[in-house]
Amino acid sequence: MGVAHDVVVVGSVNADLVVRVARHPRPGETLLGSTSDTLPGGKGANQAVAAARQGARVALVGAVGTDPQAAVALSALRAADVDLTHVRRVDGATGLAVVTVAGSGENTIVVVPGANATLTPARVDEARGTIARAAVCVLQLEIPLDTVAHAARLAHRHGTRVLLNAAPATALPRDVLRLADPLVVNEHEAATLLGRALDSPAAAAAHELTGLGVRSVVVTLGAAGLVGHGPDGAFSWSAPVVQPVDTTGAGDAFVGALAAGLAAGQPLRAASAHATRVAAYSVTRLGAQPSYPGPADPLP
Structure with missing residues (x-):
């Protein structure tokens, strides 16, 4: 029947409460913030918007609550023309992320799953046809892990390429890791999957993860760029030098754009x-989804 969507994302949908401060507070300390905003977020939704803004046809499988935050959480997805057929409204609260952004642009994030916890394997099965007819299925770990594993196995069984972003850092069954092509992690997440602190360069960690049977691995290094390893060997890229404003969602911008590129061949x-x-473009603007570039935006 052909490919209906370039990318299908199975993942979280949140509202982000973003508070700007001069610096992050120490334990027990109270600081005054300068501004606060409620913006659309969630790793799944972020990645879906990022891919759509890069020109991909995108569908999202997820859940929001029945509270007023749901409208915020879905706003950028709708603006980016992401297919929301498989985003369900469930009784209760929409997922919430409390994001504190310091003057340096670095952030801290606390996530309350809310409706995302209702994204079960049965819900994934309802989207079986959409997943089976997509080029790339993107997964992350802000939804139940058994749902991630089920979606990865379903996508692989139907020949849909699995892009697994193992974030937030969580241990995963090896058979699930082996379905990823690529597995995308930062250094902390790579250490969690390997079960030890990284005492060698990130390139070695990428190689070690492929040694577990993962077809391809990308280890993101923030401002230092990335290293990767796949069937054609090792590679690395430096990140453009930019003045950061807010690093929230930069990893998701990377994953979404990567998925769009892979889906395009x-x-x-x-x-x-x-x-x-x-x-790199995304960190020069405030927020996650509002910071993602479209095809006409000049990249650094």
């Missing part, structure tokens, strides 16, 4: 290079 190296520039 780009090799992993080339798609990673472009996604690095998309992520």
